[in-house]
């Protein structure tokens with residue numbers, strides 16, 4: 001390819017993380033994140049009041065304490081794993097064809113900074129890959145919203161392709177199966193628990209085609225064109241694909257949802273309820289997957305790896321092992337490469 005030919009721009013977008021574990025930085029992060037109307041989908045005034053009068057003042061110190069357990073000498077895992085993934089992707093993609101940048105939906109580096117770099121490089125097209133395997137308005141939808149808010153101010157808007165979700169990409173499934181297999185070679189487990197980030201039920205209903213999703217096993221238990229964008233349906237589908245790849249017995253596999261915030265109903269079953277149920281049935285050894293995340297972060301390492309583990313052990317559980325996330329694992333890098341190339 002000629003050196004003068006315009007390249008394709010690739011923007012990987014992850015959620016974002018506080019700049020440091022200082023309470024002020026955590027508060028700044030929470031404010032930006034939770035004031036997004038796709039995350040807390042209330043009208044502006046009630047959202048502003050909830051975030052600024054309740055969540056930011058009271059939650060920020062508690063969250064900062066949690067982030068102090070998570071950060072390493074390289075900083076936030078969510079950030080450095082995204083950096084590593086980007087660097088590895090640059091190495092495997094054709095350098096004459098692609099210009100790769102990464103950004104965070106909240107805080108830094110911003111989507112605006114990432115897009116400006118691609119714009120300055122005169123790319124002919126931009127592929128945006130939100131690093132969330134299952135589509136949700138609060139994550140992938142919000143990335144699309146932000147990219148368009150910025151691009152609409154440009155005089156020339158190149159072609160922009162958004163990758164909506166990648167739950168059934170074979171290399172995504174393969175990467176999780178490899179990780180699971182590595183854990184299963186060292187230990188035997190009674191139960192395989194798949195814990196996904198939760199969402200308010202109303203956000204699923206708002207996106208439900210013809211009222212199809214009743215938040216039951218009947219609708220979310222199948223993956224069809226009616227619920228192809230239903231977050232809960234996609235999570236159950238992810239579990240089925242990974243479990244099938246690993247040959248796990250169906251009656252040993254459970255799916256649940258973590259991180260509920262506030263009093264409104266979130267999608268069920270809640271992870272903490274399932275832990276109680278499993279313990280009461282005498283389950284002792286659990287292998288936990290968290291495939292709504294592609295990098296280790298607060299939600300995996302601290303919430304699943306420490307807090308839920310503690311709950312399980314207090315109820316008599318013996319083993320609660322968390323499968324590490326995809327991070328910058330080779331099969332995952334190959335998956336991202338393929339997603340980029342097939343959308344070029």
Ligand SMILES: C=CC1=C(C)c2cc3[nH]c(cc4nc(cc5[nH]c(cc1n2)c(C)c5CCC(=O)O)C(CCC(=O)O)=C4C)c(C)c3C=C
Nearest residue numbers: 015016017018039040063078136138139197261297298299
């Ligand atoms: C209404 C609140 C929230 C919705 C909806 C929500 C959806 C959602 N989030 C992720 C991924 C991540 N969330 C993370 C942290 C986090 N999430 C919320 C709230 C909602 N998320 C809060 C308040 C926090 C901050 C932490 C805390 O104070 O407990 C993270 C971790 C970031 C890190 O720095 O490590 C991720 C990743 C998804 C995939 C999702 C919808 C499907």
Ligand SMILES: [Fe+2]
Nearest residue numbers: 197198259299
């Ligand atoms: Fe979240």
Ligand SMILES: [Fe+2]
Nearest residue numbers: 213215219220
């Ligand atoms: Fe459903």
